[in-house]
Amino acid sequence: MxxxxxxxxxxxxxxxxxxxxxxxxxxxxxxxxxxxxxxxxxxxxxxxxxxxxxxxxxxxxxxxxxxxxxxxxxxxxxxxxxxxxxxxxxxxxxxxxxxxxxxxxxxxxxxxxxxxxxxxxxLPLTSHEIPHFDLLTYLNTTGLPEFYGQENAHEYLKAYIGTYLQEEIKAEALTRNLSGFARFLEVVALCNGEEVNYANISSDCGVAVRTVESYFGILDDTLIGFSIPPFLSTIKRKAITRAKYYLFDIGIVSSLARRGRVEFKSELFGRLFEHFIALELRAFIAYRRINLLLQYWRSASHFEVDFIIGNKLALEVKGTNLVNNKHLKGLRALKEEQLIHTYGVVSLDPHDRFTEDGIHIWSWKSFLQKLWSGFFDELIF
Structure with missing residues (x-):
């Protein structure tokens, strides 16, 4: 248990x-x-x-x-x-x-x-709920309690997806084109965490744009995915208006995308690490019953901040063990707007730091310990 x-x-x-x-x-x-x-x-x-x-x-x-x-x-x-x-x-x-x-x-x-x-x-298990939590184990298996840490988790997840398609989609007659929906699900996994572009997804999975829009509605309603809306309050830099979309579990994404094992510094690590932090923030907001939106910001000039909670906390996620100035460009651009209270980076950096211009750099372990122990409560509530 x-x-x-x-x-x-x-x-x-x-x-x-x-x-x-x-x-x-x-x-x-x-x-x-x-x-x-x-x-x-x-x-x-x-x-x-x-x-x-x-x-x-x-x-x-x-x-x-x-x-x-x-x-x-x-x-x-x-x-x-x-x-x-x-x-x-x-x-x-x-x-x-x-x-x-x-x-x-x-x-x-x-x-x-x-x-x-x-x-x-x-929601799926969080780091706070898993004794002796191991990041690579989580990224390479799943947050579903029955299968977390299992060597053959990929087999269980493949069966999970099959059951979802048969019992949730086919049995409930949510679409007449089950094969089209299955292709759509794989495409969504491949672009997990990216801005939603209906036209591109339509082209990739071979169904109409309007059908793609309805498929996203099915993912929402069957609780398999969730969107992170854009933060649009910036004035100096115009914000992109498309939402980002994530599936609800890292293991489900990896199974659908047919990914191999991920290691620190590997090509896919950064994407999975960002997804992991997204799931932690989503669960934190849900379990603490926080009445604030989880958003992201990207400007038309390509500055980006991965996650923003209300007007309280702006976070960039970096899969590096040494955060430097190039990793802070998005936060510094957003900071010029003076809209958010606290700015920080979550990374593999082993030591917490604080820059001269007021940006926190947290190791992922330190950040999650602070998140779940109540360190941010005074800021957020």
Whole structure:
């Protein structure tokens, strides 16, 4: 068992929640290991599904107002949300509703409980959750708890992708062109972390631009990918307006892109290292429930900063063990705008430093220790 940063018992003391997260991130395991007294309805269990399909009021009959009720994979039977809504209002009962596919809930006109349930996320493992964390092990396997550190992780991930295509895409009839979507998924992996260019992706995977746009919507709704929008507040330098796009797990990207093993200083290391930091920041914002956007900045004149959290923290990620002036050009260009409070570089540099013009240089270990231990809390909250 990995100690997860998401504290479900504490969240559920106050109200009901939707818990979203891709398949394999450990939602069911976390529920089993932390919500001991909950009544759990698993909709992947055919008998449970059939019972509740025929009679949703069984939930009320089998529980009392003080019982925490968990409905696992709620998107399988969204009609249950009407009964959940009724019990939250009438009984003040608390529910945890999990899902690995938000498409049916967000696009089907279903009852989303009128704000009576907040959203929480469970994402792949972070460095903070893995005892004796090893960066190369993570970059070469996955953040999915069941497969992290496994020598044959690539075989599991290949099967994971096949299951996703069969059970999420084909079975739900999300597209009539499964082979086209599979090609699209491989192209997205190859340009993971880059600005989204629909026309180029359309050309590479052989489907129409409008279809590519709809495919990105499917990735979002099935929780397989996420975009990082551009930071557009700069005045001196015009900002690029396209978003960057990442898949939710490094191992999934490597499997789709058919990558070999990555080592420090190898050609691919920098891209995977940046993806890793993106996933850490995304998880930090989700688990700490921070109401700030994760963005990036690129100017029309090609200055770039990898990540910006609100107007609080601007970060550049460099896979080098000696940060120098050429690595600071993007941060210095953004710093001229005087829009962000703190500027820093996350790198393989073994020692933390602070430049004369006010830019932090953090080793990746030091930065992540600070991030998860609360060092930045006063700045961000």
């Amino acid at each position: 990995y100690p997860r940063a998401l504290d479900l018992p504490n969240l559920l003391k106050k109200r009901s929640y939707f818990l979203f997260g891709p398949r394999g991130t450990g939602k069911s395991t976390l529920i089993d290991q932390t919500l001991f007294d909950a009544k759990v309805y698993d909709l992947l269990d055919a008998s449970q599904f059939q019972r509740l399909l025929l009679n949703p009021t069984l939930i009320a009959e089998e529980t009392d107002p003080h019982t925490l009720v968990v409905i696992d994979e709620i998107q399988k039977l969204p009609v249950l949300l009407d009964e959940v809504h009724r019990l939250i209002v009438k009984r003040k009962q608390t529910f945890l509703l999990t899902g690995s596919n938000a498409r049916k809930l967000r696009r089907g006109g279903v009852n989303l409980l009128a704000g009576r349930a907040f959203e929480a996320w469970l």
